[in-house]
Amino acid sequence: MICQECNQRPATLHFTKIVNGEKTEIHLCEQCAHEKGEMFMFPHQGAFSINNLIAGLLNMDASLKEPKAPSFHNEHILQCEHCKMTYAQFVKVGRFGCASCYETFRTYLPPIFRKLHGGHVAHEGKIPKRVGGTLYVRKQIGQLKQMLQELIAKEQFEKAAEVRDQIRELETKLNAEGGA
Amino acid sequence: MNEYVFFQRALSPWMNEEGPDSDIVLSSRIRLARNMKQYSFPTVFTNEEAMQIIQSFEQLFSQRRLGHIGPFFLLKMNELQSIEKRVLVEKHLISPHLAEDCTFGACLLSEQEEASIMINEEDHIRIQCLFAGFQLKEALKMANALDDWIEQHVDYAFDEKYGYLTSCPTNVGTGLRASVMMHLPGLVLTQQINQVIPAINQLGLVVRGTYGEGSEALGNIFQISNQITLGKSEEDIVEDLTGVVRQLIEQERMAREALVKTSNIQLEDRVYRSYGVLTNSRIIGSKEAAQCLSDVRLGIDLGYITNVPKTILTELMILTQPGFLQKYAGGALRPQERDVRRASLIRERLYQWK
Ligand SMILES: [Zn+2]
């Protein structure tokens, strides 16, 4: 399919325009879609929705937009430090830029995932052996540190010293594994 | 073995094996999406990042093996001709996206073509394992083995809450896409397919034609896959899909039985007419070829035709795609020329078993 704007490049993006319940299909190449981007970025104004992309879902459903940031300026504040992707860009392209994006946009993700994954918001499957290994140790250290605080508060210093040694042992182990 | 055989043979060696329920399930596929922690995802990464990723894989696989699986061959997209890339797509070994849009894309391919690892596609790594017939669990086992081995050598992007982090939010969690390719002529002929597809969709599974555009399924070949990747374990995803596929197999078998009982001679007539078209036509389009191949394959499964091997459907469906036709012709072909080539290629192939 050829882009209907430039009639040259192949159309890779497919949009559906809905006006008064009437559907119109629009097929554009990446470049032309980019040039027309303004129009597609404000679906509530132009009544555009992106069909084949997740962005369609994100755009169509008002509840998935940044809840407390209705204005354009606020959307730009939320930006991934590592890859520089903004939340507005994420909504537009429907793709994360890097692993850190998940951290940066964390508070907005549950409703999106719920919608895409049949109500699920947390991983239940495989844990990689190496990364999972340190994950397990880090969880243990967290629990022990909490215990340590409680023991100190109760002035049980002998037991606290034991727990502190355990924490040190685990931390050494963690560092030996590369600190990941 | 030389790499060029990947572009020569239409049937991957694994396709010659007869898997369980292979009268209906043509193949089973598992795909795992993985990313490395330190690099941006392929949609936004820099050229340097892309090259570093390829380099790290070149080193990893210098022994030509990944753990106990191999040997593997590394094919870089920018070193392949466009017809060669197209052939790999037609064999389902790489995606159209990798072939067409990924300048720094590459693919690690096992000798038997049952394992393929796409590098720098939408995610840094996409592990794919293909098995003949209905063998999703076996495919998952192999994909897991490759995944475990790679994970010993690279730092995956993994989150305690969200699991494996992927470029697209539809893949997050397990990064797992399990799918089966099914030949369902019985359900199509009895028109039950129109009720079956919406029912499967309601279960959170996706049905689409393997060949052809949009909702049409050329050759009555359908692909059924999971949609949800988050919140379910790999085993549960495969188990859920397996349950639905089992039911579909039963329904297809019942439809075939009913057709034989109620219209045996009409069915036999249809099968032999299609065989006649394939063995005699001089010009044939991809749609008609696919329909006739589906009829002939059904005829083999029902015992009307005994001289042609079952693999004919899969093999000729792949062999008569534009990429392969042009590969054999040694250059670009116009659509009408393709139809002539397609007809002669099918005739030649079927002549072997006359
Ligand atoms: Zn254009």
Ligand SMILES: [Zn+2]
């Ligand atoms: Zn990012």
